[in-house]
Structure formats: C-alpha cells, structure tokens
Amino acid sequence: MKLEHRSLYIQVRDKIYELINNEFEPMQKIPSEQKLSEQLGVSRNTVREAIRTLEQEGVLLSRHGVGNFVIGSKKSLKTAITTLESSTNIIKAHGYIPGTKNVVSKVIEIPEDVKAQLLIEDNKDVFYIERVRTADGEAVVYVEDYIPYQSGMEFEYKETYHESLLEFLEKFDYKVSFSICTLKAVISDEKTEKKLDLNEKSALLLLKQIHYSTVGVPVLYSDSYYLSDKFEFNVVRKRA
Amino acid sequence: MKLEHRSLYIQVRDKIYELINNEFEPMQKIPSEQKLSEQLGVSRNTVREAIRTLEQEGVLLSRHGVGNFVIGSKKSLKTAITTLESSTNIIKAHGYIPGTKNVVSKVIEIPEDVKAQLLIEDNKDVFYIERVRTADGEAVVYVEDYIPYQSGMEFEYKETYHESLLEFLEKFDYKVSFSICTLKAVISDEKTEKKLDLNEKSALLLLKQIHYSTVGVPVLYSDSYYLSDKFEFNVVRKRA
DNA sequence: GGGTATTTGTTCGTATGTATA
C-alpha cells in the first residue's frame, strides 16, 4: 500500500551519507562494515550494497583489507552533478535565495529535435514551460521544459509549481527517477542574453537532459542555461 | 603476489557490461540475477554488487520483482564524464585520431593558486607541462598540468609520454586513482585562442581537476580547455 | 479478484584472502 517504498540499501546509503556529512572529513576512514551493520541494524550485505553505491557516486573509496574512506569534500558533495536536484536546491547550495520569473507555459506541437529525445509519435503535443530562475533576485538560470502532454496540464500548472516541476509531474503520474544529461559550454545568444539580463557575451553551461520515470519512460526533456561565473558543478571521476 | 588483483564483483561488472554492449539494446531486460550467477559461476551476492555499480553508473535500472533493464545509450556510455579517461581516449571516443603538439615542460615554483589544490608547502617546486591535443590534426583541447616535483622528472619526460601522462606519473610512484573535477564554461581569451588556433571568441568547457593517488594524496592538478562544439560529456543524474 | 511463478530485495552464517601493526 505504501506508494513509496525505498529499498533498504538506499536508506542505508542515506544514513551513511548523513554520517559522512556530519562526522567525517575527507580522507578519513569510516567505521567498518561490521560495525555499521550492527549500528544500523541491517545485514552486512546490505551495508556493502550501500557502500558500492556511495563508492560509485564518488563519495567513498574502498581499500581492500583496510577500510572505506571519504573522498569527496563537503563542497563537492553539495554541488555534485551526479545528483539530480531542482534548480531551486542548486541555487540554495550555492548560498543564494532562489526565485522564479518570466514564466511562460503553453501547449505546442512537439518540435522536431525534441521528438527524438522523448520517443513520442508525430502530431503529439507537448506542454512547454520556460522559466528564469533567480539567485538573490538576479537572473542566473534559463530553463526550457518539454513534457508529453496530458489533458488538463495547462490548467493545473499554477504558481505553486513554478519552483518544483518534479512535483507537478507527479500529479500526472510522471515520477522522475533519473536523467541522462549532456554537458556543453555555449556563448550567450540574443535570446539567452535577453532572458538572463546580460549586456555582453557570456559563457553559459548548458545541461541538455532527458528525464526518465522509474519504469524507464522519458517524461521530460529540458535545456538549462547556467551562468557559469556564478555556478559550478563538481564530479568525481574514477579510473576504469 | 599478483600486482593487479581486481575484485571479483568488478570483473563480473565488466562481463555484464560486455554482455550489454554485445547482445542487448536500451530498455531491454537482461537475464535474471539467478541465471547470471549460474552462468558466470559466482554467487548471486556478487552479481548483485556488480549490478549495483552498473546501476549507479547509469547503465542499468533495477525494478523490484521485475528485472534489471538497460538504460544508457552506447554513446552516452562512451563519453561518461564520471570515468576518468585520458584526453587521448576521449578524443578517440568521439571518433577522431588523437595527436599532440606545442608541448612545453619545465620545473617552476608552485603558483599560489595551485598550492592550495595540491596541499604542498611553500617554496616547493612543481613540474609543469602544457600541451595542445589534436583531433584529426585540429587543435581541440589545451591542457596545463602541475605535478609535485621529484628530481629527474624533467629528464624522464620524453616524447613517449606526451600522450599518456598517467603512465609517466606511475614511473614516480604517483598512481592516479580518481580526480575531483570542477566544471565551468568559459569564453576563450587571448592565450587559449592562440593555443587552439581560434580566430573568434568560442565557448570552452573547462575541467579543473585535482587527481589523487590510491591513498588519497594529490599528485596532479590540471586545467583542461575543451572546444565545446566538438566535444560533449554525458552524466547520469539520479534523484537523491 | 485470487493464485502462482518469477524476480529482486534482505538476512544470516561461515569461510577466505589481505593489509597493518
């Protein structure tokens, strides 16, 4: 009956992650898997699966016969690009107060280039939203969203959702689980300069993202233009 | 005795990864954990650890009671930013033939901004290398490397190493295991335009990286400027 | 709706290899 049953190993991952953030510094050793399993009241296998996840996320480094070590700094954890966060949280993590302005939303025929990304047929409509996100009142991100249309979307999309699109999507059973993101650097053009109140050419970090539901269906395509002098993203890269 | 003993679950991960690349398409279900464990002759727990890492890498999606599904496209896997690859391999993955030119290497006093990154004391020297990487003969990446100096480095660094700095580092017991990378978009300046043969302002993707050894010591700091119209990086972002 | 087979999720006990002091 519980709509949201998160796996135990995911919950354990979160617990350990919290522990790392509160009590441990980079390069420090965390308690042994044995101790963690006792402390958290779960099996060692579950702890191990949680640790594999954290290792792959770039938070931990496992050394055989020695222990598990923290590698990410607190800063890099807060702005980790591998974590799918709303712009709202990203702006907060950089120390600003988030806001939204210049919202446009409408139902349109699907653009040709978006069609391929969302895997939907011809002549289907999409619900299009564009927004400018602000940090302490200043424009910092410009976002264009494309959602496979379901009837009623244009009436349901109200001010409450301007700051959290993912919640809006859940109203329509689009539960976003992850996104595949392509990163590019671009120079501002007329449109983005106007949206972001720029009066000279600036470097923008462009995130082109296809968001998938828990069952693997694309439910949102978006282009996000971040002002790169105000924002940065971090990632842990591991050797194969 | 074996210098390189890779964990069993990592080997299993590679086997499954290979299987996915050869026999399965995105959105398709792979064999059950039971069958994989029989087929590969390892325990199901080990298969599960391998599947957890593949899930975190964005290759698989696990659905309780249903199965494990392929999600990543082959392209996005090849250019995954979370995998620490040499520029050489990145250029290859984009379908070009890699090369190197304009190599400068010298021993210098450590610059102030690099000092903080490499955690080394005052008055220490670094071995500095700058290189332009080419794709099919055209300049596409400009890299500046800073390595904590060990005597003899300037004599050991010869043409053989122009294409693989990580191999060079291993000669001096600097075994790179991972890097923490900060991503930014920048507009080309005079220096980068000259190095990359640009005749107009271009958007560059800047990767600022601190590379760490297996024991967590910084052994290399580098700034890499990628021509963003030729290169792209992909990342799977997962909801917390 | 109910029953059943399949598949992933979770646990326990145990044995083995590895790094460190």
Next chain:
DNA sequence: GTATACATACGAACAAATACC
C-alpha cells in the same frame, strides 16, 4: 612472524513486488 581487524566471497533461505493466467 604472528595476531588482528577488515574486506571479500559463498550458499541458502525467506520476504516483498510484480506479472500472468
């Protein structure tokens, strides 16, 4: 060299979610 702490790996069993008839 030895003891110890630790990560790695296995097998068997049961629980929970899902799909299908």
